[in-house]
Amino acid sequence: MQRPGEAQPVTRMSLGLAKVLLPAKDARNAVISRHTVLVGFAGFWQNRPIPEMSHPCRFRPARAERRRPITGILVPVGCFFEVIAMHALRAVLVASLVPALLNAAEPGKDSAPARVSYYKDIRPIFQQNCQGCHQPAKAQGGYIMTAFDALMQPGNTGKQPIVAGKPDASHLVQQLLPSSGKPPAMPKDKEPLKEFQIAKIRQWISEGAKDDTPASVTKVQIDEDHPPFYDLPPVVTALAYSPDSKMLAVSGYHEVVLHRADGSGIVGRLIGASERIQDIAFSPDGK
Template sequence: MRMFCALVFVAPLAAAQPLTARAEEPPKVSYYKDVRPVFQQHCNGCHQPAKPLGGYVMTTHADLLKAGEREKVGVVPGKPAQSYLVEQIKVHNTGKAEMPKGRDPLGAAQIKLITDWIAQGAVDDTPASAKAAAVDASNPPKYSAPPVVTAVAFSPDGAQLAVTGYHEVLIYDTTELKLRSRLIGISERVQSLAFSPDGKKLAAVGGAPGRFGEVQVWRPGDEKLLLSAPVTFDTLYGVSWSPDGKTLAFGCADNTVRAIDAASGKQTLQMGTHSDWVLGTVFSQDGAHLISVGRDMSMKLTEVETQRFVDNVTSITPGALKGGLITVDRRPVKERRVTKVPQDEGGKFIEKVYDEVVVAGADGRPRLYKIHREVKRQIGDDANKIREYEPLPGRVSAVAFNSDGSKFAACSSLDGKGEVRVYDSTSGAKVVCEKVTGPAYAVAWQPDGKRIASAGFDGIVWLHDPATGKLVNSFVALPKK
């Protein structure tokens, strides 16, 4: 027994010394796990191949060790004091820093993380499996198969058709269906596209799943990236422009709907009453409200100026909707109408601009709603619903009205097949488009109403006559080698 007791007391003393020595060593900072995510969230928007502010790129480890236009090396391994990057992110007595430009400085912990990493030798510990060839205008994406197309959009003049690819947006002219531009950014996935009301800009949202979300604003005419705004740590969805072209709204996988200034990237709205991913957004015709839909089986109304959640447009009764909502579009109107909406208190009514939207999602059935409640809420009601339409097979991924709101198109997918339909907004009569060869995820109207474009899993873009459903033309969204 005495021998056993001696062992019990001696063993902890012997183990204590190496533990003390290890505690004194500064923690090792990982570039891949610790530093790179900070750069992605705060720096890559302005320091990427498509937009190298100051001639400095921060999307790869090798670029970090280079100098920018001022001929000062950004990162000097082992020497933070000689690293221009550290000087740029340092917070001055004014509480501001040179970088990130126009934004709040990095936090003290983030600055220490970067400084310690440089002091420890600025080692690149990126796993071999995560190292891929850089993708930019000089090294465009290479395809072994056509990309899955998640979104298509016509320019307001109908001259251009934007199609999503991998790491890029492909711009085709609509006369000859030839590829004219490749807008290559840092987002691996581009989930949604929208031209500005004046047609001069193209917004794209997407990101890299589980790493970052990004809003891009391009000027397609000269392939110039005007804005790259990192938002959240996951992919973004459902981008839309405000009627005046000054604001961009989108949905996030953190259950929020957000809006930013389209010129500066500064956030102007955040609403968090959704309980699942927000997948679609659209502004009211006067820009005063934002409508959003999500996987939580709800459509919500937000007041833009106050960022205040106003109401659930759809019924909140369990079982009223059979699945999540994926897509929404506002019905264009020739003349602005107003409606009387009950106030929360006193039973008084106030006037609001009347708007209708079509929504669809997992249950395949498009529904038309007015966005403002005109009667007092009753438990279990769905009073804003105007009508339902015959369901498509499977899940509806996109809906889009024509320019006068008389018709809308919708596309769906189920068991490796797809369908594209055109509905009469008033009567519900439908036209089924022919020769759709695979799951369909995207649809858009040409402004003159003579064609609809749709695409999906197999990378083929179909152009149909919406009156007859006849296939007019098609092409594969695949840049030539």
């Protein structure tokens, strides 16, 4: 039985809290009453001063204070588990960030830009800006850009459009850049390509102008005898009314569909080799 005024031995819970409040070397041998630990911890939580200790490892509160009921016992326990949760969260964050930091700081790591893909990077640029005029149905300058093999063949100028490894010697690149204070020759009557688009084309040519079109891409024949078929509504990228407002031209996949403006039906389908039509315009006479 405990004698009056004698400090209680440190229990498992008290020892755990003592390790928080005291240095590690003193915590195990400290003789602190649970009352003392909880009062000190609750005082810290409530922003109250902790009573002075006559010895860093021993404290005997006044008799009146020992008899006072402890109402803040649940507060330090909740705080204790909150601290554990915060440390666990910190450990998870550190574990997730360390690999990225090590990779960033790894000496000799190759920081060169990724290789440019013809299929993913270059082909979409040509589809959006060039294939409307350079396709089998409308091969301006005798140059076709809807197929890779045709893309590498000269047009009516006889100049090599793409010289693998030499962007400055490639006629295609020369057509995309301003010359002698004049705007770029291509795309004709349209906004010039953005600098980052030209940079991608140059890099692709510098890297050898390789065709990386996946073998899994199905080559589907699309022409007047084999018009495109839609399982889902097509993505409309361009449309235009005829000068007399009786017809509406709507872009589709490999085609432009001519609708009657009153919605009564389709007048015709203009099939082309270009997958996407980015711009549509009627001639002034509507023909």
